[in-house]
Amino acid sequence: MAVYFISGIDTDAGKSIVTGVLARSLRRQGISVITQKFIQTGCTGISEDILKHREIMGIEPQEVDKDGTTCPYVMTYPASPHLAAEIDHVVIDTGKIHRSTEKLASLYDVVLLEGAGGLYVPVSRDFLTMDYIQEYAYPLILVSSSKLGSINHTLMSLELCRYRGIEVKYVVYNDFPNDSEWIKNDSITIIRKYLEEHFPACRLLELPVIEGEQWPELELETGK
Numbered sequence: 492m493a494v495y496f497i498s499g500i501d502t503d504a505g506k507s508i509v510t511g512v513l514a515r516s517l518r519r520q521g522i523s524v525i526t527q528k529f530i531q532t533g534c535t536g537i538s539e540d541i542l543k544h545r546e547i548m549g550i551e552p553q554e555v556d557k558d559g560t561t562c563p564y565v566m567t568y569p570a571s572p573h574l575a576a577e578i579d580h581v582v583i584d585t586g587k588i589h590r591s592t593e594k595l596a597s598l599y600d601v602v603l604l605e606g607a608g609g610l611y612v613p614v615s616r617d618f619l620t621m622d623y624i625q626e627y628a629y630p631l632i633l634v635s636s637s638k639l640g641s642i643n644h645t646l647m648s649l650e651l652c653r654y655r656g657i658e659v660k661y662v663v664y665n666d667f668p669n670d671s672e673w674i675k676n677d678s679i680t681i682i683r684k685y686l687e688e689h690f691p692a693c694r695l696l697e698l699p700v701i702e703g704e705q706w707p708e709l710e711l712e713t714g715k
Contacts (some may be wrong), residue, residue, distance in 0.1 A: 511547030533569030
């Protein structure tokens with residue numbers, strides 16, 4: 492059993508696409524895998540990010556999606572979890588999220604738990620996403636991107652992980668939107684150098700720009 496927490500350097504870094512592609516790749520290797528969404532805002536019913544995962548994986552929504560196990564909290568307002576919960580008059584119990592993860596981990600070999608936004612996104616007024624990752628000692632998959640500013644956001648996120656003692660297993664560099672080959676190539680070079688110095692066991696993966704539904708392969712070393 493393995494649980495990976497997938498976070499981004501900021502919102503719209505491509506977490507949902509990366510999560511779905513990783514799950515699809517693991518399924519193609521014959522590994523039993525499920526995705527989970529930490530907290531979903533801005534929709535109703537089944538988490539829209541979970542539905543995107545299933546689309547990429549090429550499967551229908553599962554029973555654990557329909558009964559809310561893969562996303563215990565879905566709030567209507569598109570905002571940070573703490574604010575969306577306040578607007579919907581919901582009190583987020585992180586223990587409920589963890590129990591859902593444990594249930595999924597008992598049913599599948601690998602659980603990919605996608606966060607909401609970046610590492611410092613508030614779950615409540617006094618509890619951050621990073622606090623949750625640290626509490627349960629989840630290995631982290633950090634999603635970076637080719638957007639201008641990604642070097643700053645990526646290195647700050649990694650510095651935070653160093654400070655908080657978070658194990659960073661993978662950094663996934665999302666080529667989208669790939670507005671500049673110069674920026675992309677330089678960003679990857681700087682991130683790779685930082686990882687070699689401070690996270691030598693971390694692997695840097697690159698997600699190419701996706702054309703249509705031609706999903707690439709991203710391989711995790713699960714030991715399976």
